[in-house]
Amino acid sequence: MSRSLRRGALAATAVVISIASLSACGAGNDAQTLEVRPDNAAVTVEDVKIQNALVITQPDPGAVGPAVVSATVFNNGRTRQTLDSITLPGTVGVVKLKAAEGNGPIVVPAGGSVVIGGAGNASATIEGGLREARNGDAQKVVFKLSKTGDVGLSAFVVPAHSYFKEYGPSELPKPPVTPPSTGAVPTPSGTATPSGTATPTGAATPSGEATHAAGH
Template sequence: MSRSLRRGAIAATAVVISIAALSACGAGNDAQTLQVRPDNAAVTVDDVKVQNAFVITQPDPGAVGPAVVSATVFNNGRTRQTLDSITLPGTVGTVKLKAAEGNGPIVVPAGGSVVIGGQGNASAVIEGGLHEARNGNAQKVVFKLSKTGDVSLSAYVVPAKSYFTEYGPTELPKPPATLPTASATATPSGTATPSGTPTGTATPSGTTTPTGGSTQAAGH
């Protein structure tokens, strides 16, 4: 084999190995490792990156109940930051933030990340639900960090089903209360029951009893 052919074969082998390595890394960093979906919303501003952002509504269409914002916030800086607020421009929904532990703010550590949504994680609950956006649409979401400021992106609105069930609202609408059945017949409260039995037989007031009512004729 000539030197040129040998060099070509070595180069081709290197390309194949590189592609295989990249494919393996991509698979490892996708669903099995980071659970990153291909259609997820992500944006980077300065040291902060917001990834996998979704607005998750109630699982049943038309159900009344809170919705949530789910996302992962990364801090690549050297100083920790706090997530001061999440707003939804164009809506009247108010987002209530809660840290995973305690009553303090949601902290994004330096060189670390924080997950919002899901059991045991920080939460961002849209109280009263999100009535302005429908499932499948995109909703603008603004994350306000203590140092970086506003980080905005468009997040998909999805119901809490399938993949999103564990990240959806923990408070679901309650079924209507069971109405009482009409199994018993009610007695009118104003119905009076006679207290006794009449002691005599009433005589019509217009009836006259003959004085000689004896069956034997007088004078006989």
């Protein structure tokens, strides 16, 4: 085999190995994050890397309901960390964290990662929604980890459409329930009437009349 043919064969082998490696990565814990567009916010502080950070609102404009923070948190250190809080500076929004399983904290394992948002993953719910920000804005989000501390970045605010639908709020606003109309006009169950008319039991009359003695 000539040198040029050998070089071509080696190059093709390298491409196959690269594709196989990427496929193997996609099959791991972070496979779901590959569905999220890769041009979203990312930051690295010490051993912690946060990428694909988003604030996802209700799918319909003007709808009132919870919003969520979605992200992938990587821990490249040798010690596990917990995600203690997520805050949204400049807003009154309070973020409630929930682990994927159980009632404990969200744990980012050493040398591993955790996905926040989406079915079966940990969640970060902005219970009152995010009224201070509109879709398309960049919202400051601060992740506080047990060892690294605060890790802040600006995340895009997007509605739960298209790529982001599966990572959006699981609770959607419900339309108000209107009781069915029967056409009947409510009436009082009874009308209070007097049981009787008060009348005097008797008329006071003089027991006798005064008369003058005869002959006077």
